[in-house]
Amino acid sequence: MEILGIIAFVLALLTSVMLHELGHFLTARKFGMRVSEFFVGFGRRVWSITRGETEYGIKAIPAGGYCRIEGMTPTDEMPEGEEHRAFFRASSLRKLIVLGAGSFAHFVIGFLLIFAIFFAVGYTTLTPKIAQIAPNSVAESVGFAPGDEVLSINGKRVSNWAIDSKAIAQSKGAVLNFVLLRDGQEITIKAAPIYNAEAKRYMIGLITAYGTERDGFTKSLTQSTKATGTLVKESAKSLILLPSKVPQLFRETFMNEARDPSGLVGVVGAARVSGQAVGSDKLNNNERLATFIFLIAGLNIFVGLFNLLPILPLDGGHMAVAIADEIRALFARLRRKPRPAPINVNVLTPVTGVVVILLITLTVILVIADIINPVSLNL
Numbered sequence: 001m002e003i004l005g006i007i008a009f010v011l012a013l014l015t016s017v018m019l020h021e022l023g024h025f026l027t028a029r030k031f032g033m034r035v036s037e038f039f040v041g042f043g044r045r046v047w048s049i050t051r052g053e054t055e056y057g058i059k060a061i062p063a064g065g066y067c068r069i070e071g072m073t074p075t076d077e078m079p080e081g082e083e084h085r086a087f088f089r090a091s092s093l094r095k096l097i098v099l100g101a102g103s104f105a106h107f108v109i110g111f112l113l114i115f116a117i118f119f120a121v122g123y124t125t126l127t128p129k130i131a132q133i134a135p136n137s138v139a140e141s142v143g144f145a146p147g148d149e150v151l152s153i154n155g156k157r158v159s160n161w162a163i164d165s166k167a168i169a170q171s172k173g174a175v176l177n178f179v180l181l182r183d184g185q186e187i188t189i190k191a192a193p194i195y196n197a198e199a200k201r202y203m204i205g206l207i208t209a210y211g212t213e214r215d216g217f218t219k220s221l222t223q224s225t226k227a228t229g230t231l232v233k234e235s236a237k238s239l240i241l242l243p244s245k246v247p248q249l250f251r252e253t254f255m256n257e258a259r260d261p262s263g264l265v266g267v268v269g270a271a272r273v274s275g276q277a278v279g280s281d282k283l284n285n286n287e288r289l290a291t292f293i294f295l296i297a298g299l300n301i302f303v304g305l306f307n308l309l310p311i312l313p314l315d316g317g318h319m320a321v322a323i324a325d326e327i328r329a330l331f332a333r334l335r336r337k338p339r340p341a342p343i344n345v346n347v348l349t350p351v352t353g354v355v356v357i358l359l360i361t362l363t364v365i366l367v368i369a370d371i372i373n374p375v376s377l378n379l
Contacts, residue, residue: 005278005292009271012296014040014062016109016303021067023101028069031094034078034085037068069098072318073344088342092326099315099322106304111228113297118227119220121290127211128161137205142191144206149181161208168193169201212286228301235302239309246362253369261375266366269375270299276376312345312352321345 018040028035034053039045041059048057071078071086078086087095117123128150133140150158154177158164167176175192193202215223242264249264251257265273277283277291310320321343329339345352 002275002279005275006271008278008292009274009296010062013267013271013299014065016106016296016300017065019105019109020102020303020307021065023105024067024069024098027098027101028067028087031090031098032085033087033090033098034070034082035067036070037066039067040065042066073346074342075344075346092322092329095322096319099319100308102315103304103307106300106307107228107232110231110297110300110304111224113293113300114227114231115220115224117290117293117297118215118223119217120214121293122212122214122286123290124210124284124287125213126161126165126208127213128158128164129209129211130206131209132207134205134207137203138191138194139205142189142204144178144180144189144191144204145182147182150178150206150208151181151186152179153177165206165208168204168206171202173202228297231298231301232305235298235305238302239305249365249369252373253365256373259369259373259375263375264362264366264369265375266363266370268367269370270295272370272374311355312348313356317352317355318345321348 021038021040025035025038036054038054038056039048039059040057041062042064043059043061046058046060048055050056069087070076070082071088074088076086076088083089087098090098130144130146130148130150132146133144150161152158153164153167156164156167171193173192173194175190178189178191180187180189191204193204195201196203245264248257248260252259252263274292274295277295278288280288280291283291307314308316308319311317312321325340325342328343332339
């Protein structure tokens with residue numbers, strides 16, 4: 001099962017990459033830009049086919065992909081008569097849309113995967129179905145029984161036990177009216193919770209069962225939006241803290257320090273964690289699938305944000321250049337001067353090279369760490 005999880009992770013990652021590049025491809029084509037290649041993977045061509053002006057294919061190293069849009073810089077050569085279709089000649093708004101389409105695809109993927117958990121797969125939560133009654137408790141004395149389902153508390157219908165059961169904890173000992181479903185019949189029981197000093201809340205001694213819950217379409221949309229927002233915030237925090245975690249990663253890799261599950265994890269580590277989730281004996285089938293889907297959703301959100309960092313060669317770096325072009329154009333208009341020529345990103349090649357070397361170095365260290373000192377979530 002663990003191997004199945006790793007294979008599923010690789011396939012999900014490749015699909016995400018393809019959809020990222022598809023975002024660039026579709027928006028570039030929409031704006032009339034020339035797209036000459038659309039490939040999954042890097043390195044040697046394994047297979048390709050040309051349709052129209054675009055070559056589609058697969059390359060040997062399944063570690064990414066790319067969509068080649070012609071004319072990214074003013075020095076790029078374009079086919080005769082196609083000069084107007086160069087990327088650098090497009091308006092800044094169109095450039096930003098094309099460049100941001102890849103990250104947008106990741107956010108959409110993340111949201112849809114989370115929606116699938118709430119709407120289709122389901123999530124494990126406490127239900128109002130009573131599993132056990134605490135011995136010598138209020139619930140035992142007033143007649144609650146295992147198998148009862150709490151329908152309402154003080155006239156309020158129970159829809160979410162984790163939330164609605166707070167009426168017991170916040171009762172301050174007042175008598176509560178419970179409507180239960182027992183053997184297909186509704187019965188009413190009154191009970192006055194008593195204060196539990198250890199738990200620091202009022203209780204009656206009910207222990208409810210865990211179950212799988214699925215939300216309706218509208219509630220799933222709301223919950224998915226909130227969960228996606230939370231993932232975006234947490235991913236942003238991780239990106240901000242990323243430089244400070246590199247020394248810790250170095251110690252974990254080369255100084256045998258225990259691996260922090262909340263620290264930096266590479267693709268190999270993420271694949272292994274996905275395998276752990278799918279192969280875990282501690283989770284039921286729904287929980288395995290929901291955990292796997294959530295991991296893929298979180299990965300997409302993080303990659304989407306990471307790709308927006310304003311550093312070349314990331315899309316965010318090219319977006320920063322496009323924004324800088326527009327700012328320069330604004331100042332030119334204010335001074336009643338012609339629009340300046342677009343910034344040639346080739347001028348920034350030395351900076352881009354340094355960033356690439358740093359990213360490759362971090363990737364290599366992550367791979368080594370994920371192999372010799374892997375992350376374990378104890379699933």
